[in-house]
Amino acid sequence: MDLSNENVIHIRRGEIEYLQFRKLNQYPEISHAYILKPLDLRSHNSNDVVQNYKVAFDSLDLKIETLLRPHQKHTDNVVCIHEKKNEDKPDIFMDYLENIDGAITDKSGITLATTNADCILLLIYDPVKKVIANVHSGWRGTFAKICEVAVKKMIAEYDSKPEDIVVCICPSIRKCHFEVDMDVKEECEKIFSYTNKLDEIIRVGEVKEGKQKYFIDTVMINKIVLQDLGVKEENIIDSGICSVCCHEKIHSRRADGIDYGLGSAIIFGNWDGSFFQIQ
Numbered sequence: 001m002d003l004s005n006e007n008v009i010h011i012r013r014g015e016i017e018y019l020q021f022r023k024l025n026q027y028p029e030i031s032h033a034y035i036l037k038p039l040d041l042r043s044h045n046s047n048d049v050v051q052n053y054k055v056a057f058d059s060l061d062l063k064i065e066t067l068l069r070p071h072q073k074h075t076d077n078v079v080c081i082h083e084k085k086n087e088d089k090p091d092i093f094m095d096y097l098e099n100i101d102g103a104i105t106d107k108s109g110i111t112l113a114t115t116n117a118d119c120i121l122l123l124i125y126d127p128v129k130k131v132i133a134n135v136h137s138g139w140r141g142t143f144a145k146i147c148e149v150a151v152k153k154m155i156a157e158y159d160s161k162p163e164d165i166v167v168c169i170c171p172s173i174r175k176c177h178f179e180v181d182m183d184v185k186e187e188c189e190k191i192f193s194y195t196n197k198l199d200e201i202i203r204v205g206e207v208k209e210g211k212q213k214y215f216i217d218t219v220m221i222n223k224i225v226l227q228d229l230g231v232k233e234e235n236i237i238d239s240g241i242c243s244v245c246c247h248e249k250i251h252s253r254r255a256d257g258i259d260y261g262l263g264s265a266i267i268f269g270n271w272d273g274s275f276f277q278i279q
């Protein structure tokens with residue numbers, strides 16, 4: 001299975017497979033990837049997450065000690081990172097990153113990471129102000145508009161202009177598979193009726209065991225919220241890939257069940273030129 005399309009390129013290096021956005025590859029001062037199966041970045045069983053990141057980082061010519069990964073708790077909390085705490089090892093599983101679902105930095109030499117198994121991950125770059133962000137937006141984060149929190153922070157803290165900001169949407173569960181019950185559908189209607197696009201966002205599904213099901217397009221919601229902030233449509237780059245449809249290569253909680261693994265999106269800034277660089 002090759003997931004390359006007009007927006008992403010599927011790269012294989014030995015055992016390691018990842019996607020890169022063609023748009024982000026236009027900026028030599030940053031590195032990024034969305035890591036595919038078989039690597040698993042979830043801490044479960046005897047899986048060694050840091051070692052697995054190291055395997056990926058080695059193949060990307062990144063140093064493992066640059067890694068910084070929040071815990072992710074389906075919040076809308078986004079932090080600005082001014083420095084890593086650990087100098088010689090990754091900032092992962094650390095208290096200061098508890099309850100955080102998005103991180104922003106303008107510092108060279110920090111690799112911001114997020115993980116998913118169906119949730120949306122957004123890789124964000126402002127090539128003018130040289131600011132990167134990495135945001136985890138599951139349906140709860142999407143309903144809380146965490147992408148808006150992140151972009152507003154980039155504007156307030158780093159003087160970013162929305163029209164300069166590039167947002168890349170990693171593989172996630174899509175409308176074809178994101179089936180929900182009435183409660184989630186009603187919450188969606190309550191929050192997003194103002195968009196006048198509920199007809200496109202929500203599709204009525206089947207009745208299963210007496211319960212009406214619905215399908216929700218959380219990717220579309222993120223796109224609408226971003227465009228309302230002034231992010232240009234052409235700067236919102238969607239991988240267009242459903243994690244359930246493509247679970248052969250992409251970790252999916254719905255497809256893989258209780259023992260699911262995690263994929264990871266990473267982004268790294270190198271504007272002072274002193275760090276390793278992806279080719």
Ligand SMILES: [Zn+2]
Nearest residue numbers: 176177242245
């Ligand atoms: Zn699907």
